[in-house]
Amino acid sequence: MSLPTFDDVHAASERIQPFVHRTPIVNSSLLDAWLGHQVFFKLECLQRTGAFKLRGATNVLAWLKEQDQLPERIVANSSGNHAQAIAYAAALFDIPATIFSTQNVSRVKAAATEYYGAQLKLFTTRPEADEAVKMAAEEPGTLWIPPFNHAQIIAGQGTAALEALQDLKQVDGVFAPCGGGGLLSGTLLATKALCPEAEVIGAEPLAANDAANSLRTGEIVSLEGPAQTLADGAATPSVGDLTFPLLQQLDGFYEVDEVQIAYWTQWLQHLLKIHVEPTCAMTMAAVVGWLQERPQPSKALVIISGGNIDAAKMQQIWSTDYLDQPPVL
Amino acid sequence: MSLPTFDDVHAASERIQPFVHRTPIVNSSLLDAWLGHQVFFKLECLQRTGAFKLRGATNVLAWLKEQDQLPERIVANSSGNHAQAIAYAAALFDIPATIFSTQNVSRVKAAATEYYGAQLKLFTTRPEADEAVKMAAEEPGTLWIPPFNHAQIIAGQGTAALEALQDLKQVDGVFAPCGGGGLLSGTLLATKALCPEAEVIGAEPLAANDAANSLRTGEIVSLEGPAQTLADGAATPSVGDLTFPLLQQLDGFYEVDEVQIAYWTQWLQHLLKIHVEPTCAMTMAAVVGWLQERPQPSKALVIISGGNIDAAKMQQIWSTDYLDQPPVL
Numbered sequence: 001m002s003l004p005t006f007d008d009v010h011a012a013s014e015r016i017q018p019f020v021h022r023t024p025i026v027n028s029s030l031l032d033a034w035l036g037h038q039v040f041f042k043l044e045c046l047q048r049t050g051a052f053k054l055r056g057a058t059n060v061l062a063w064l065k066e067q068d069q070l071p072e073r074i075v076a077n078s079s080g081n082h083a084q085a086i087a088y089a090a091a092l093f094d095i096p097a098t099i100f101s102t103q104n105v106s107r108v109k110a111a112a113t114e115y116y117g118a119q120l121k122l123f124t125t126r127p128e129a130d131e132a133v134k135m136a137a138e139e140p141g142t143l144w145i146p147p148f149n150h151a152q153i154i155a156g157q158g159t160a161a162l163e164a165l166q167d168l169k170q171v172d173g174v175f176a177p178c179g180g181g182g183l184l185s186g187t188l189l190a191t192k193a194l195c196p197e198a199e200v201i202g203a204e205p206l207a208a209n210d211a212a213n214s215l216r217t218g219e220i221v222s223l224e225g226p227a228q229t230l231a232d233g234a235a236t237p238s239v240g241d242l243t244f245p246l247l248q249q250l251d252g253f254y255e256v257d258e259v260q261i262a263y264w265t266q267w268l269q270h271l272l273k274i275h276v277e278p279t280c281a282m283t284m285a286a287v288v289g290w291l292q293e294r295p296q297p298s299k300a301l302v303i304i305s306g307g308n309i310d311a312a313k314m315q316q317i318w319s320t321d322y323l324d325q326p327p328v329l
Numbered sequence: 330m331s332l333p334t335f336d337d338v339h340a341a342s343e344r345i346q347p348f349v350h351r352t353p354i355v356n357s358s359l360l361d362a363w364l365g366h367q368v369f370f371k372l373e374c375l376q377r378t379g380a381f382k383l384r385g386a387t388n389v390l391a392w393l394k395e396q397d398q399l400p401e402r403i404v405a406n407s408s409g410n411h412a413q414a415i416a417y418a419a420a421l422f423d424i425p426a427t428i429f430s431t432q433n434v435s436r437v438k439a440a441a442t443e444y445y446g447a448q449l450k451l452f453t454t455r456p457e458a459d460e461a462v463k464m465a466a467e468e469p470g471t472l473w474i475p476p477f478n479h480a481q482i483i484a485g486q487g488t489a490a491l492e493a494l495q496d497l498k499q500v501d502g503v504f505a506p507c508g509g510g511g512l513l514s515g516t517l518l519a520t521k522a523l524c525p526e527a528e529v530i531g532a533e534p535l536a537a538n539d540a541a542n543s544l545r546t547g548e549i550v551s552l553e554g555p556a557q558t559l560a561d562g563a564a565t566p567s568v569g570d571l572t573f574p575l576l577q578q579l580d581g582f583y584e585v586d587e588v589q590i591a592y593w594t595q596w597l598q599h600l601l602k603i604h605v606e607p608t609c610a611m612t613m614a615a616v617v618g619w620l621q622e623r624p625q626p627s628k629a630l631v632i633i634s635g636g637n638i639d640a641a642k643m644q645q646i647w648s649t650d651y652l653d654q655p656p657v658l
Contacts, residue, residue, distance in 0.1 A: 030444055045602045108599065108652040115359055266640065270437065273374040273604040273636035307602035311595060311650035318647055321640035323437040 003242060006193035008155035009186060012059040013162050015066075019058040019092055023047050023160070025167055028271040034328045037291050038299045039284075040171070041268075042164040045276060045307025049116070051233075052160050052183055052305050053085035053147075059156030060145055061093045070095060072141030077133040079105040080233060081306050082147040087118030100133040102126055106310045148182030149240025158186025160303050165194040168301060173290055175283045176303040178202040178211045178253075179236040181243030183305055188246050198301075199251035203286040205229035206255040210238050215253055220244050230261045230313060233279030233305060254286035261285075263322040268304075270323055278317060280305040284327075291329065332574060335522035337484035338515060341388040342491050344395075348387040348421055352376050352489070354496055357600040363657045366620050367628045368613075369500070370597075371493040374605060374636025378445070380562075381489050381512055381634050382414035382476075388485030389474055390422045399424060401470030406462040408434040409562060410635050411476040416447030429462040431455055435639045477511030478569025487515025489632050494523040497630060502619055504612045505632040507531040507540045507582075508565040510572030512634055517575050527630075528580035532615040534558040535584040539567050544582055549573050559590045559642060562608030562634060583615035590614075592651040597633075599652055607646060609634040613656075620658065 023043045032038050044052035064070050074097040076086040083099045090097035097118040101110075102125065113120055123129040137144035146153065160183070161174060174195070176187045188200045204211050208227035214220050222238040229235050239247060247253075265281035268274065280303065287300050309317075352372045361367050373381035393399050403426040405415040412428045419426035426447040430439075431454065442449055452458040466473035475482065489512070490503060503524075505516045517529045533540050537556035543549050551567040558564050568576060576582075594610035597603065609632065616629050638646075 030441060033444060050602055106652065108655065111655050112359060115362060266643075269604045270638070273379055275598045275602040275604055309599070311647055311652045314595075314647040315644070315650075318640055318643040321644075323435065323640045326437065326440050 002151065003245060004151040004155045004189060006189045008151060009158035009162055009189050012055070012152070012155040013159040015062040016055055016058045016156060016159060019062070019089070020054055021047055022163055025164055026272055031271050031327065034326060035288070035291060036329055037294070037297055039287060040164070040168055040299070040301050041272060041304050042160055042301065043274060043304050044160050045274060045304055049081070049084040049088045050306055050308045051081035051085065052157055052303070053081040054088060055159050056153035056156035056182060057085040057089035057145065058092065060150065060152045061089055063152045065093065071143035073097070074143050074145060075100065075133050075136045076145050077101065077129050078147055079109065081308055083113050084109065084116060086145055087113045087116035091117040098136065100129040100136070102129055108310065109308070148180030149242050151242060154182050154186045154242060154246070156186070157183040158190040161187040161190035161301070162194065164301050164303070165190060170299070171195060171198050171301045172298040173199045173201055173287070173300045175201050175203065175287050175300060177231065177234050177279050177283050177305055178204045178247070179234040179279070181211060181239040181247050183303060185243045185246030187303055188249060201252040201254065201286050201290060202247065202250055203254045203256055203283045205231040205234055205261060205282065206257045208235045209255045211247060212253055212255050214239055214244060215247065230258055230265070230278040230316060231282045232313070233277060234282070252286070252290060254289055256282045256285040262317050262320065265317045266322045267327055274304070275307045275309065276304055277306045277309055278313065288327070288329065331480065332571060333480040333484045333518065335518045337480060338487035338491055338518050341384070341481070341484040342488040344391045345384055345387045345485060345488060348391070348418070349383055350376055351492055354493055355601055360600050360656065363655055364617070364620060365658055366623070366626055368616060369493070369497055369628070369630050370601060370633050371489055371630065372603060372633050373489050374603060374633055378410070378413040378417045379635055379637045380410035380414065381486055381632070382410040383417060384488050385482035385485035385511060386414040386418035386474065387421065389479065389481045390418055390424070392481045394422065400472035402426070403472050403474060404429065404462050404465045405474050406430065406458050407476055408438065410637055412442050413438065413445060415474055416442045416445035420446040427465065429458040429465070431458055437639065438637070477509030478571050480571060483511050483515045483571060483575070485515070486512040487519040490516040490519040490630070491523065493630055493632070494519060499628070500524060500527050500630045501627040502528045502530055502616070502629045504530050504532065504616055504629060506560065506563050506608050506612050506634055507533045507576070508563040508608070510540060510568040510576050512632060514572045514575035516632055517578060530581040530583070530615050530619060531576065531579055532583045532585055532612045534560045534563055534590060534611065535586045537564045538584045540576060541582055541584050543568055543573060544576065559587055559594070559607040559645060560611045561642070562606060563611070581615070581619060583618055585611045585614040591646050591649065594646045595651045596656055603633070604636040604638065605633055606635045606638055607642065617656070617658065
């Protein structure tokens with residue numbers, strides 16, 4: 001499969017318009033005053049299903065529909081935002097969907113996935129779930145929608161940045177978190193076409209830094225085991241062969257420790273009054289690192305990827321009071 | 330001073346339009362499916378300064394300006410949303426403001442109040458701060474803006490419900506939390522004029538139930554000491570002589586325990602992806618109590634009063650996992 005281009009992102013944005021919200025962009029005048037720069041946030045946590053993932057999922061299905069190639073059934077393996085997006089998108093196209101996940105999936109995520117109309121099959125371990133989805137995908141008429149390593153998924157995820165750049169016109173830097181790299185590489189395609197002078201910068205948890213290691217070594221490196229990080233949306237074991245060549249074109253990449261992830265989750269929830277996931281709040285550590293190198297007032301765009309956080313993570317995030325230390329540059 | 334009327338709310342809505350956001354109204358399709366009813370949320374946490382309080386504060390000053398009676402300086406006593414609203418509103422009208430508060434005010438609230446341009450005077454105890462503001466208010470040219478017991482404050486706070494009812498047209502019930510009663514009595518004025526068939530219902534923490542006791546006994550009763558509740562915005566010692574006669578016209582009033590307050594704060598943050606204060610999330614316990622008595626599908630409006638929560642409160646709210654128990658009716 002060939003790499004997606006900006007044309008794919010642009011086509012995706014027209015294609016998915018009936019299915020997704022054009023999410024709002026907000027800023028915090030207090031944060032801007034403290035930083036001495038402007039930071040704009042594209043709120044994909046207010047997207048349907050609570051995350052940007054619906055963009056890629058609906059794009060794949062709408063693209064197949066254009067070619068009259070919609071499948072009879074859909075399968076996917078995920079315990080997170082991808083599962084909910086697939087469940088919701090499959091229902092939009094009236095296709096039965098089955099999500100393969102593990103028994104420790106939170107009850108709230110399971111309830112949402114089932115509410116959107118998908119069947120949920122639970123397994124003891126992740127490898128068992130992954131094996132089961134592979135077998136299910138062999139049945140004729142079945143489409144297995146991967147979470148990021150698919151040209152139309154990448155193109156769909158890039159539509160968040162495309163919309164934001166249409167609205168903001170000019171920015172100096174665009175920031176997104178990196179899990180498998182779907183959102184970040186789609187963001188790169190959109191930005192380099194619409195605002196070529198802007199830098200595109202990624203962020204990843206230091207505790208799950210496979211993408212940083214891959215960029216350093218020039219080949220795709222996997223995590224050695226399950227990662228322990230607040231930024232669970234960025235704990236993906238490795239990037240994909242479609243996302244990696246795009247990630248190699250980034251202008252910068254930051255690895256963020258767990259204290260910084262908790263710090264920025266608290267501050268973005270407080271300042272924006274939005275229930276922001278650690279995975280995207282993390283990106284603010286990259287923004288600050290980047291701004292510190294820029295003497296002139298600059299304009300950053302951050303893609304806030306989602307707002308699905310379980311109670312255990314919220315407890316961890318708020319266990320130390322970081323609101324006592326304002327982010328003054 | 331005479332009681333405010335709907336005409337005052339209507340005049341306030343025209344008057345404050347240049348100064349406040351017309352905040353969005355959202356709902357959760359998942360919550361609506363679980364409840365079997367529709368619940369709409371007016372998001373005053375996305376108001377400037379993070380709470381509805383700016384409506385009353387700007388209304389007082391704009392109303393004085395119409396009569397060419399703006400003061401030379403403004404004082405107020407508060408450690409919460411009222412302080413930030415007064416600081417912001419005073420700056421809009423270019424009037425110096427001083428906020429009298431206690432030393433335990435959170436650093437983040439202090440920083441915001443000072444960022445908005447007000448001077449902050451800190452005292453060891455609340456009675457000392459209250460005494461100091463009273464003395465400061467005696468200086469000629471000084472206006473002391475109270476948090477709720479003022480006709481133009483009540484009228485201003487009522488504009489949130491007015492906007493929401495203009496947008497939604499018809500609802501069956503309107504819900505707001507009760508601290509001093511400014512928001513709730515303004516909401517009553519707006520609703521009884523614009524949607525007279527709708528019931529207006531208040532909610533208060535069981536641990537700070539002075540308003541419920543006042544309504545039961547028919548006279549204003551004060552709390553005996555400082556209240557321990559997650560819903561700090563509703564921990565006001567007593568309602569006022571302007572709000573009480575309006576509160577007596579309510580169609581219902583609920584007292585909510587701390588578990589219910591934490592439960593609904595978790596669920597509203599999760600479902601709406603909004604950083605909702607316990608003080609307003611509490612109101613959902615009243616909504617559910619009311620809906621349980623209504624066999625026919627009904628439409629409720631909840632005024633989400635604010636989103637300013639300190640880290641200690643967030644830690645308390647998330648210390649137990651309530652997301653494991655979906656709010657299914």
